[in-house]
Amino acid sequence: MKTFQVGDLKLKINRLLLPIFLISFVFGYLREMLIIFLVVFIHEISHYLVAKKVNVKIEKIELFPFGGVAKMDHDYVIKPSHEVLIAAAGPFSNLLLLFLAELLIFYNIVGSPYIYFFQLSNVAIGAFNLLPIFPLDGGRVLRAIISIFYGIQKSTLLSIAIGKVFSIMILVLGIYLSYLSLDNIYLIPLAMYLYYQANAEKKMAVFLLMKEIIRKKETLLNKGIMNTEHLTVLDAVNLNMIFSSFKSGKYHFVTVIDREGMLIGTLTESQIIDGISKYGGQITLIAYIKIIKRKESIQ
Template identity: 25%
Template structure:
């Protein structure tokens, strides 16, 4: 790990292998160019993170971009996360414009500027694919969170990422079989596939992180004033089942009804969170909170 300007950077082993192979095969300049582009891309994310005051843990550099790991998990507005995700690919726009200007002015070798522009286009467009942890995947997850409960948002976004990762691997294998070598794409596709398979197994952990900070988010909603979205459940539904219906961008009041449809009580979401974490009633029926 390298620490610079208060930011901890970590170079992923896959990126290290790519850089070493590039240098060993005589493509040192291309390798340094790729590293510089990825670094600037990630600094775009860092700048947005600093603007919003998020707590940055580490920046992991990958061959196709990077991953900025933060403390925040579902307790910030989705639009902030969307801006942070866009801030990375946005850097490729000015870099391409700069390279085109330098080429037109005849500064340095035009062939190198062509490579610089091509590398920016490839990295920028690849990062916009709706696959986690790519920026496009994070944008997709933010958009889905406006329509689906957060627990379902996690499952849907990771499932879609798994499918599209498999498609990337399949396309790369087809290209290799056709004699058009695309080994690098295959390696990245496998990396994304494995990453999302691991993320799928970690869905309960991601959901618990969301619930752990949900109380703070709910307090923010209340202080700012908000229209509550009702959740209507039968009295036998468990507290854990009801919490899986929480939406990221909504504050909820839970209406508990009996078999005849009569409302037995109304609970703010904080009451269920308290029962989940402090009273250890995850599997208890919500009706028990009235006893």
């Protein structure tokens, strides 16, 4: 993997690109490969430019033979609105390039058949990335939208589940189309790769929430103010359930009641996190509140 430093951005070129280009040259498809590479590069650079605009650091961009990925610094602690903007920037660049190519054709500025391949490449790459499969752009947009209503952990798990369903659908479609023509066999490993990536992301779900909580604490300390979210829960609920319900960009207060609706107590987000670290996530709210009150009485 060859790495280039362009300003504050690391650009990594996969070592498979050179042999792919050589094979394409031998078989007369070098121009097509260069067009695909150009479209992918513009797609990923669009992520970088929008991320820079909203003060999110892109650590590096990796370019593969038929795709690329923009890796963010603290990728999982950005605001949902910023994640939508950054993720949508790639497919939007493909739409813009498609429109520009159409203008060139309409005004007879360019008449080469390669302009049509350029358009097809933008449609294919843009549409593929809009699939709601994590970590594609569509999956990131989906997670960001869901996280507005649910916590970052729940939104990640839900978007991963949706992505897995789509991966399985692509796999089934790939098997069927490969039966009709082996030209479509590439869909099978592609679906398997997407499913594998979704599984890898699932293992990070709890870590994502911890990173989000750290970011919220930093924001609160820096700004001195933050929007709040109030939750009312039964005393039999455990801390893990509360923890997974926390939303992005808000500080939480938890009102605990019994089955008769009588107030048991109120806990802050910090107390919930502290309780998990000390007593584990399975401890119930009523048991945790009793511990807190016992400590307060001793003091």
